[in-house]
Amino acid sequence: MSGQGGTGPVVTVGTDSVPAPERLGWWSEMVDHEVMPVAVHSAHTAVFRGRAEAVELPHSQVTAFDFSPITAHRSPAHIRRQDPENYYLLLVRDSSVRLEQARGVACLQAGDMALFSTSHPLACEFLDHGRQTRLTLMRLPRPVPPLAGGQADRLLAEPLPPRAGSAALLGLYLAQLPQTARTCGPAELARLGAIGVDLAVTLLAARLGVQDTLPTETRNAALLARINAFIDHHLGDPELCPAAIAAHHHVSVRTLHLLFHSEPETVSARIRRRRLEHCHADLTDPRLRRRSISAIAARWGFLRPADFSRAFRAAYGVAPRELRQAALRSLPDARRVARSDK
Incomplete structure (x- = not known):
């Protein structure tokens, strides 16, 4: 996506610099180029606004869209004109979407997800609730099972369960990626991209009942x-340890440690680092x-003050109290600090 602005790997485009009468046409051309050719109509032509933030990843692309309500139709003529032969996962972040493709009809609310393909006719209505539609699209690589061979066509325009397992993690991933990517270097961005594809593929394979056919690497990455x-959600539990984590995920402690073998830190080191990061944020x-x-x-699982002070100094080279005092000295005057408490 060629953009008007961006920070690092995130490219941002929008209609703000486009004359109002031309905005819907500009948006339609952008969608044609970046996603697929469609016919776009809107009751808000005179006041149309749109914005997109795209993160280009090694094997996929994630784009967050924010736009005035529209309808979009993709016909057989559009497909003959251009078919990039892509699958997309759609996450609704706000408003409602009605998606029709193949034999599926999905009525999606905020937090819901569905799959669509550029290779089949499509009708999509972004319903008008008096506010902008906000959604995220993730382009998926077709050669990856279960997308290869058209198996995933069985899931087109079918609501995907959003609340558990890989779906819940994928929803958070898609919602947060544009912001997270701004601070990532190339290696970390590639790693994030691989995680996203693995989560998406795992979700679709489970829905199709073919998760056992996935490569071991994909299943391990999703796990x-x-x-x-799970670790991030339970950092405040002082009983959080490798044995408890392994038991919750129905694997042995040995398997858990093997999963972390290719990671830059051990299970215990990750728990300690994440706890210390939260403590550092709270102290400042x-x-x-x-x-x-x-x-x-104690809020973050350190019940013994001496152990916490020792671990904190080892990580940050300063005692917790010294860090807090330095942070307070760097604050604006007391009246502005007081106002921030209200």
Whole structure:
């Protein structure tokens, strides 16, 4: 996507610099080029606004869209004109979407996901609720099972369960990626891209009942993503440890450690680092300046103040109290700090 602006790997385009009468046409051409040719109509032509943030990844692309309500139709003539032969996962972030393709009809609300293909006629209505439609598209590589061979066509315009397992993680991934990618280097961005594809493929394979056909690497990557999310969600539990994590995910402790073998840190090191990062953030947060250091440590699973101080100094080269004092000294005057507490 050629853009008007962006930070690092995120490219942003929008209608703000386009004359109002030309905005819907400009948006339609952008969608034709970046996704697929469609016929676009809107009741908001005179006041149309649209914005897109795209993250180009090694084997996929994730684009967050924000636009005035429209309808979009893809006909056989559009397909004959140009078919990039892509699958897309659609995540609705706000408003409602009605998607029809093949024999499927999906009525999607915020948080819902569905799959569509550029190779079949499509009708999509972004319903008008008096606000912008917000959604994210993830382009998926067709050669990857279960997308190869057209198996995934069985899932077109079928609502995908959004609340559990890989679907829940994928929803968070898609919603947060444009912001996360702004601070990533090329290696980390490639790793994030691979995680996203693995989560998407795992979700679709499970829906098709063919998850056992996935490569071991894909299944392990999806499991590792679930484990990392579990760790982040339970950092405040002082009983969080490799044995508890392995038991929750129905694997042995040995298997858990093998999963982390190719990671830059062990399971225990990840738990400790994430806990310390949260403690560091709390200690430098002026809104928490009246909370004791021991309470902050306990909030993130450190029950022994001496152990916490030792681990914190080893990680950051400074004692927790010294960090907090330095952070408070760097704040604006007391009146501005007081206002931030309200």
